[in-house]
Amino acid sequence: MTTAIADLPLVASGKVREIYDLGERLLMVASDRISTYDVVHPTPIPDKGRVLTGLSAFWFAKTGHIVANHYVSATEGVPDEVRGRAMVVRKLEMLPVECVVRGYITGSGWKDYLATGSVSGIELPPGLKESERLPTPIFTPSTKAETGHDEAIDFEQAAELVGDRELMARVRDVSVALYCFAADHARERGVILADTKFEFGLDGSSELVVGDEVLTPDSSRYWPADVYEPGHGQPSFDKQFVRDWASGSGWDKTPPAPAIPDDVVEGTRARYVEAYERITGEPFASWLARTGA
Ligand code: PZK
Numbered sequence: 001m002t003t004a005i006a007d008l009p010l011v012a013s014g015k016v017r018e019i020y021d022l023g024e025r026l027l028m029v030a031s032d033r034i035s036t037y038d039v040v041h042p043t044p045i046p047d048k049g050r051v052l053t054g055l056s057a058f059w060f061a062k063t064g065h066i067v068a069n070h071y072v073s074a075t076e077g078v079p080d081e082v083r084g085r086a087m088v089v090r091k092l093e094m095l096p097v098e099c100v101v102r103g104y105i106t107g108s109g110w111k112d113y114l115a116t117g118s119v120s121g122i123e124l125p126p127g128l129k130e131s132e133r134l135p136t137p138i139f140t141p142s143t144k145a146e147t148g149h150d151e152a153i154d155f156e157q158a159a160e161l162v163g164d165r166e167l168m169a170r171v172r173d174v175s176v177a178l179y180c181f182a183a184d185h186a187r188e189r190g191v192i193l194a195d196t197k198f199e200f201g202l203d204g205s206s207e208l209v210v211g212d213e214v215l216t217p218d219s220s221r222y223w224p225a226d227v228y229e230p231g232h233g234q235p236s237f238d239k240q241f242v243r244d245w246a247s248g249s250g251w252d253k254t255p256p257a258p259a260i261p262d263d264v265v266e267g268t269r270a271r272y273v274e275a276y277e278r279i280t281g282e283p284f285a286s287w288l289a290r291t292g293a
Contacts (some may be wrong), residue, residue, distance in 0.1 A: 006079040016218065017041050017049075022088065024073060027079075029086040030213070034260075034268070036242050037253040043260040047284070049085030051272040052216040054287035057087060058199050059215040060132065060281045063181060067174045070201070070211040074147040074291050084293025092201025092211050096143070098150055099171055101179035103137040104194040106130065106221065106233065112152060117263030119234045131194070131223075132230040170208060171200050182226060189278045192228055196220035217275055229236045237275055241267040 006287035008020035008027060016033040018025050030043035030052045032246050053074065058070040070089040077088040102109050102119070109119045117123060128134075137289050141158040142150035153161070159168040183193040183282065197219045199212035206207035213219050236243065245264045260268075273284045280287075287293070 005082060009078075012290065017213070022077060024091070025077065026089050027077070027082075027086055027092055028089050029082050030212070030218075031085070033240060033290060034239070036239055036246055036257065037259040039253065041242070041253050041257040041260050042217075043265060045260075045265055045268050045272065047269055048272050050287065050291075050293055051276045051284065052213060052218055052293075053085045053087055054276055054284070055279060056213045057214045057287075059182060060210075062185070063178055063210075063214070066177050066181060068203070068207055068209045069214070069255050078291070081220065084288055088212065090203060090209065092203055092209055094199060094201040094211065095171065097153070097159050097168075097171075098144055099175040099198040100140045100142060100195060101137050101175050101198075102140055102195040103179060103183050103190070104131055104133050104136065104221075106194055109140060120152055121156070121291070122243070129230040130232055131228075131234050132143040137176055137183070139175055141172075168206070174200075174208065178210070178214070178253045186222070186279060190225045191275070191278055192223040192225050192234075194221035194223055194234070207275070217272070222275060238268065238271050241271065 005020060008022065011019040011021050011026060015035050017028065019028050030049035032046055032048045033040050034045050034048060035041070057071060060069045063159050070092055072088040072090060074087045078086045094229045105113055110130050112119045113124055113128060116179050117126065119138060122138050125135065139155065141155065142152050144150060155168065155172060158247060159165040160169045178198060179193070179196055182196070186193045196215055198210055198214060201209050201211045217238040223234040224237055228234060240266050242260060245261065249258060276284045276287065
């Protein structure tokens with residue numbers, strides 16, 4: 001199959017991004033599409049794809065001492081029409097598990113904890129409140145569902161799927177190290193990294209490599225630290241305007257998602273740019289200039 005972007009063959013597509021074949025390498029493209037409650041809205045958020053790609057590139061550059069990554073370039077080999085929101089990456093043999101790390105108890109982890117006292121086979125202390133910081137970050141892998149929701153699994157099931165327990169232990173340890181590094185960095189800038197998801201692969205030398213997007217608002221929960229308060233769900237750093245508007249709009253959160261009004265689009269765009277600037281410490285304009293966007 002071929003698509004709009006420079007006639008490149010499409011390798012894979014998700015709700016809000018695509019991967020194209022460049023021959024020896026891949027092109028990962030982030031769109032400006034946004035989803036809430038797992039449904040994509042018809043209205044794009046200008047610059048969202050460029051913010052997410054800039055953030056991934058920032059974190060790949062910052063975390064190379066922890067694990068190798070698939071990032072090659074956000075300039076060379078990037079077609080003009082996707083400049084700033086695409087990166088060239090190495091082709092990998094992807095591992096069939098999603099590598100989630102949680103530093104706070106929220107989302108599906110909170111649901112599992114309420115039901116069983118455990119998440120992903122890890123027993124947690126009793127009496128935790130929703131959104132509370134965990135005593136130590138936990139690795140809670142899930143399966144990669146083709147359609148529908150990823151299913152939580154424990155470490156042993158993840159090791160079984162990967163077929164190599166030692167490799168899986170390294171994946172777990174690297175995932176937690178990446179999370180801790182990024183969460184410390186974010187906290188210093190007034191942002192809580194509640195949880196995040198990584199995908200790993202093996203390169204041609206069987207070296208472990210982190211792929212996909214990393215530590216973006218789409219693969220992570222970022223919360224503003226100044227209003228953090230355990231005991232209830234926290235506002236999302238990036239999507240809260242859209243969620244608040246959607247909640248008051250009468251939309252029942254089933255497809256199709258409604259169009260987003262201009263003021264909500266503008267406020268959301270500003271939040272993405274603010275996330276980029278808080279986390280990287282650089283003006284977003286620098287990313288645009290650097291990539292020729
Ligand atoms: C790869 N996905 C997930 C699905 C996306 C991403 N470096 C790589 N080499 C080979 N395959 C992949 C990667 C990466 N990353 C990742 N699918 C294939 C996926 C849909 C859209 F952007």
